[in-house]
Amino acid sequence: MIIDIKPTRKIVILGLEKRDPENIGFCAITFGATRLFWAEGYLLCLEVYEKSIEYEIERGEFYISQLCYASFPKYSRILEIEKGAQIPIVNVSDMRLYREIIKAIRLESKDNILLTS
Numbered sequence: 001m002i003i004d005i006k007p008t009r010k011i012v013i014l015g016l017e018k019r020d021p022e023n024i025g026f027c028a029i030t031f032g033a034t035r036l037f038w039a040e041g042y043l044l045c046l047e048v049y050e051k052s053i054e055y056e057i058e059r060g061e062f063y064i065s066q067l068c069y070a071s072f073p074k075y076s077r078i079l080e081i082e083k084g085a086q087i088p089i090v091n092v093s094d095m096r097l098y099r100e101i102i103k104a105i106r107l108e109s110k111d112n113i114l115l116t117s
Helices: 021-031 050-059 096-116
Strands: 010-013 016-018 036-039 042-047 061-064 066-071 078-082 085-091
Touching: 010 096, 016 096, 021 036, 021 042, 021 066, 021 078, 021 085, 036 096, 042 096, 066 096
Parallel strands: 010 061, 016 066, 036 085
Antiparallel strands: 036 042, 042 066, 078 085
């Protein structure tokens, strides 16, 4: 038996937006997302199209069409939006892919702060 482990070489984020957690949660629910992600103090919602999986398999590149994030210091398994509307949150802090995404968000945020100051 041969097993090849081919980690994703490159992640391309086409749209990146900082939002309030409640807005991310409401958008995710209305969009039909089944969960949000939490890593290193950030809440994440990723929009990924099926074609992205093909590119990842063929080229080792993973495309995220839209990524919304919010500061969310304390992990919680559920985000309560309003009047009983909830969406689960998965703790992905131990996954390299998400740690690298957070690193990129922090870099991007830092650059934007420097540019607008």
